[in-house]
Amino acid sequence: SSSTETIRATLFPGDGIGPEIAESVKQVFNAAEVPIEWEEHFVGDKVDPRTESFLTWESLESVRQNKVGLKGPMATPIGKGHRSLNLTLRKELGLYANVRPCYSLPGYKTRYDDVNLVTIRENTEGEYSGLEHQVVRGVVESLKIITRQASLRVAEYAFHYAKAHGRKRVSAIHKANIMRKTDGLFLKCCREVAEKYPEITYEEVIIDNCCMMLVKNPALFDVLVMPNLYGDIISDLCAGLVGGLGLTPSCNIGEGGIALAEAVHGSAPDIAGKNLANPTALLLSSVMMLRHLGLNDKAERIHDAIIKTIAEGKYRTVDLGGTSSTTDFTKAVRDNL
Numbered sequence: 622s623s624s625t626e627t628i629r630a631t632l633f634p635g636d637g638i639g640p641e642i643a644e645s646v647k648q649v650f651n652a653a654e655v656p657i658e659w660e661e662h663f664v665g666d667k668v669d670p671r672t673e674s675f676l677t678w679e680s681l682e683s684v685r686q687n688k689v690g691l692k693g694p695m696a697t698p699i700g701k702g703h704r705s706l707n708l709t710l711r712k713e714l715g716l717y718a719n720v721r722p723c724y725s726l727p728g729y730k731t732r733y734d735d736v737n738l739v740t741i742r743e744n745t746e747g748e749y750s751g752l753e754h755q756v757v758r759g760v761v762e763s764l765k766i767i768t769r770q771a772s773l774r775v776a777e778y779a780f781h782y783a784k785a786h787g788r789k790r791v792s793a794i795h796k797a798n799i800m801r802k803t804d805g806l807f808l809k810c811c812r813e814v815a816e817k818y819p820e821i822t823y824e825e826v827i828i829d830n831c832c833m834m835l836v837k838n839p840a841l842f843d844v845l846v847m848p849n850l851y852g853d854i855i856s857d858l859c860a861g862l863v864g865g866l867g868l869t870p871s872c873n874i875g876e877g878g879i880a881l882a883e884a885v886h887g888s889a890p891d892i893a894g895k896n897l898a899n900p901t902a903l904l905l906s907s908v909m910m911l912r913h914l915g916l917n918d919k920a921e922r923i924h925d926a927i928i929k930t931i932a933e934g935k936y937r938t939v940d941l942g943g944t945s946s947t948t949d950f951t952k953a954v955r956d957n958l
């Protein structure tokens with residue numbers, strides 16, 4: 622877009638290394654003249670009774686109104702009487718899909734150099750519905766909830782994403798041979814949506830076979846869509862294929878078109894405040910946010926500068942085997958814009 626209008630976006634710097642890597646994003650956006658005005662929100666030090674969380678109602682409203690945001694890692698404080706921060710965001714903003722592109726970064730050697738896939742995880746139900754109880758002593762039960770509504774919604778998003786990003790194939794990952802009813806319904810919904818997208822190849826892959834194929838030849842996959850638990854595990858597996866936590870971006874898609882991008886790693890308390898954090902994952906997450914907004918020129922420019930910096934190898938953070946600080950790496954990205 623060549624429009625000069627500024628877009629408001631919510632920024633949660635988060636905890637631990639969060640503020641350091643959020644600062645990196647702000648600096649790169651400034652240098653690239655991205656027309657974003659950040660509305661910064663911080664995790665509070667007392668529980669807001671309206672949200673039962675350290676996140677305030679105002680913070681949630683900010684995302685609801687802007688419909689777009691970037692989030693650093695959040696460490697949920699220990700204690701009773703409040704909900705986990707990430708759970709609060711997921712529930713209150715109806716974040717139903719988690720999208721993670723995993724692709725080999727040129728110049729950063731891992732076991733494979735041709736990975737280019739996207740995992741799309743259903744994020745609200747399945748095995749993570751939080752319905753666990755004891756039946757009698759020594760016997761516990763956990764309910765896996767699969768609904769037609771949530772399955773159709775995530776399948777729709779997966780096909781929409783595939784089409785919008787020029788991808789050719791969607792694989793639904795399941796265990797419907799054993800989980801006949803739950804995964805069976807999930808697959809049925811995927812098939813229904815697939816029929817509306819004849820230009821995209823649809824296939825179904827059993828989760829165990831999927832794992833073997835991913836570690837043997839990840840280039841076989843394009844877009845993968847799956848229920849919550851499988852998505853949690855497979856998306857981390859895929860992040861590992863391309864170099865790990867410091868590099869992997871993600872974006873959460875929510876009700877009413879909300880997009881909340883976030884790095885997949887945590888607050889890294891062991892290196893917080895030491896200017897050692899790798900800002901790449903959050904920077905690439907911010908690129909996903911820009912693409913979501915249709916600011917593709919800015920997204921490409923920033924993306925290319927990050928890739929170039931890593932490929933050159935001169936400035937790499939410690940987690941990637943280098944000696945650069947967060948600020949050195951950030952400066953190098955700015956210089957490569």
Ligand code: NAD
Binds near residue numbers: 696888940
């Ligand atoms: P972590 O991801 O914070 O750290 C794991 C290891 O990876 C550490 O050695 C850390 O130094 C390293 N690491 C992570 N990100 C890095 C980066 N950008 N650059 C360089 N090194 C990096 O996982 P953890 O230690 O299990 O969790 C710490 C805290 O983060 C916990 O409170 C946890 O609840 C929280 N957490 C939050 C999120 C989130 O907000 N989405 C996700 C995971 C964990």
